[in-house]
Amino acid sequence: MAERPLAVVLASGGLDSCVATAIAATDFDLAMLHANYGQRTQARELAAFRALADHFGAGHRLVVDLPYWQQIGGSSLTDPTLPVPQDLPEQGRVPSTYVPFRNANLLAIAVAWAESLGAAAVFIGAHASDSPYPDCRPAFFAAFRRVIALGTRPESRLRLETPLIHCTKAEIVRRGIALNAPLALTWSCYQGQELACGRCHSCRLRLQAFAAAGQPDPLPYAVPVSGQ
């Protein structure tokens, strides 16, 4: 088999990045990158990342600790004194779970690692369709592509791939199932510990997506959820 190019994949351990990893794995060898930034379910997300990296047989793995994100604050996802909202976010409003400029920070680390490894691409599983976060929009990633082109060595020619950017969450679930992605290993909840809470807006979006895709969510929940 011919040697395949390498891609760095940002892998939170969640549903979207799992499907993005499965897409990347069809053409690339994998370098999987995970960040601990003091998010509430950090240990659980890291466990999901490790299970996914094992499943995909990633040849390169990097877990970065970003403890300063707790000092930076400004988000209910990293500040334990702020409550995590249970309702779906209002249209046109950035919710308190927004972590300031998170995707720019994660992409900057991914691009640095990719440039050092000589990788051909960076993958991120972000999608704009139901996301209230400014750093999940196609225009944000288009602008970041220009920063990559201008801010790296000319010979790096690194591509930024956002294969799910125009998908709905239900389409992501369907695509994951079609690719045989290990969705049972993923973790989406903003709040739970042993079991996903089923109530935070990340759990609700996930459950709505499985329902819309007509598939049961393989993850166990702390409360009874529809479709299980």
Place this chain on the structure above:
Amino acid sequence: MAERPLAVVLASGGLDSCVATAIAATDFDLAMLHANYGQRTQARELAAFRALADHFGAGHRLVVDLPYWQQIGGSSLTDPTLPVPQDLPEQGRVPSTYVPFRNANLLAIAVAWAESLGAAAVFIGAHASDSPYPDCRPAFFAAFRRVIALGTRPESRLRLETPLIHCTKAEIVRRGIALNAPLALTWSCYQGQELACGRCHSCRLRLQAFAAAGQPDPLPYAVPVSGQ
């Protein structure tokens, strides 16, 4: 005195960021940000940062540890097994001291902190004139401004200021002297420990700049240098 707006300043402890801080201090209250990324002279740079933050009376200070930059590697500045070049870099070539995508990483942290603090601006002392690094060019910063505008909350309206971008190093020295910036507290050397080496290309650029500005460098050097 009316309350002044807040600016986050990226402060390495070097000459350029010292002058950028002095410029920011004329209009803004200061939030000074420093990164330990495993650079060879990390302890010395941090000491310079602290002395500068004390001098400027910065009301907010954040020192972030980025130990994963040693895992990312790819630079003679962070990899002790690679030699630091002593010659000035060749025209049109990116030298081995380039740290992959460093400025994008530092700006991403600065913008996140600025957004959380409600700051009005981020200052960076980069300049393009004699820099061989791709992430020091005006076009890179212009592209990053667009990423900031698109990737932060719409109400943040954060400005990225690069007041030295078109200055030569000699002009930066002159500007620092005109602003009474504490240049004696700064550190530029890539290699030295107690005293600056006077031989690495950062020391050489600094010494050339003081010579061109017709001013003695107040810093002591490990070897005799012209103009002292």
